[in-house]
Amino acid sequence: MIQEYDVIVVGAGFAGPVAAKKCAEAGLKTLMLERSENPGEKVISGLTIPIYGFLFGPAFIRDGNPPIERPVDGIKNYVIYDIKAGDIDTVELRIPRPLSPIFAFGYNAYCKPFIAWEVDQAVAAGAELRTSTTAVDVIKEDGRIRGIVTDKGDQIRARLVINCEGSQGILAVRAGVREKYPPEAISLADTYDYECPREVIDRVFGYTLRFCWGFDEQMIAPPLGHGNGLMSWPYRNSIHWMQDQCLMLDGGQAPNLRKLFDEYHGNITTQLPWWRDEIAPSAKLRARMWEGFEIFVGLDDRLRNMPNYTDGMILVGDAAGLESTGLCDGVPAAWFSADIAADTAIEAIKANDTSAGFLKRYDRRIKAHPIIQWTITCRGRWDLRKAQESHDRKELRARIDHQFGPGLLTHLGTPLTKGILEALRKDPTVITKWVRMFLRYYYNWENEGSSRENLPGQEKKRGALGTTLLLSDALGKLLSPLTRAIAWLLEPLAGAINPLTRALHPLIEIILRASIKMEHVFSPLTKRMADSVKQADPSIFDASN
């Protein structure tokens, strides 16, 4: 039987379901192929999805109830000069109380449940899902891609293939769309999952990620690639932990990762004071796994500009090299590019033209996306190596501050402002949607995930918070034309934000430090705010209100 679709989406990871859902909603006959038996079970990542992914990503995620493990309020960096002597400095970037943890810096999640939730949304929208099916080759006719050959021997034809297969890009390389990435651009993430009682995580981490950096001889994280470090993420009842290392050294030899990872993991779990004394006594290793990711593709002009489309195929997310070089967050760019790929697919099929000439607009949109371009071209992590080489304490601290501390604002400010203004121009009422998202996610976190959807019908109690939200909705609608005009007027000025934050950097540092020190003053207010969200009728946070 000949199988024909408008669109085949290869890979049901973070990106695939986003593209499939949008295509299906537009009436396109859409098939998702996934090589695992259950979506998400082959996806490995330490996972904080930064807030810009949720603010500017697919509306169904912003307005939905994806399963999250813990809101994140920021990053606490440990700058380790001498681990044995306890010579350790900290650099902290946090959204201050009482804004956080409700208004979060990002959200932690396990890949499998989050992806399964996304896939359910795509299937509900009409996309067909075929699991346990590996795409082994493309159908190529007259030099253009016409579909997919599966490991079952099926030839499935499609007008367009959206390739979301992940960073290795086996299918993309085989189809001749792009080259294999070189090993110096790839990092292997050695990932650990520790079970740990929630009260311990609450006490030690709270809502803050903990990253560790140090000079090579401190053996904090494999030092042989550029800017490698150790990251740990607090989840609900577990801690996720990742050390990573580039696959090629400067001298052209592959590092002995088997030895290196075991050595460094053993070293840090027994010597890092807060892990050894506060976490280790109650943590139990539940899982260890690893995966490669294309961390530095975006820093190389040639690699960054490799084709991400061809006649009949678009590459999305990691398959297109869109991993973040700074915060190592691939999910936002995967969501953005999947959204853009779906828009392009819908337009191409409507125009009956899926040629490379038509699909070029996908590439243009990716290159014009402020957040994608920022995430793939940040040099912060790469440049950490320079400080490690020079063995300069001041430089090491400054570079960590620049990429993972308050200095982040001096280069994220402009793209973030552009994203906000562009979103406001397109939908001036989006602010209340964002606010509802923060409140809904926080409610879900406090009330054990998204079980709210299974609660029996309850009488609606709007309360003061619900009334405030309704009033802000009305105000948002009333002021829509003005908001849109202001966003349109300010957009060209967004470029001034980075220089401004650079000039104000010392002041910003002082304010952030003071806000952390003064946190106890805001404790009662933070608790009141949290309680009002936690105890609210969850229907007041629904996006459809």
Add this chain to the structure above:
Amino acid sequence: MVRKSERFPGVEWVGETGAFIKIDGKKCTGCGNCLRVCLGRCFEVKNKLASIKNLDECMECAACWYVCADGAIDFAWPPGGTGYRSDWG
């Protein structure tokens, strides 16, 4: 069929993957890069020639494929529904 590993808790390997990673003996120079980066200990090098010991603990990361400067390693995705899986990624 489900396999587990003491060294890698929380991960299962299911089904028969077959030889989805292959080494071309004519191209291999025995540099050992594949051996060094493979956390699953899938490779061995004897007489300046790499070979696959087994893929029992392979997590399909393709690190071996990336580091093979000689282009001797052919990496393909294993058949659908086979290979590693984890709830904790």
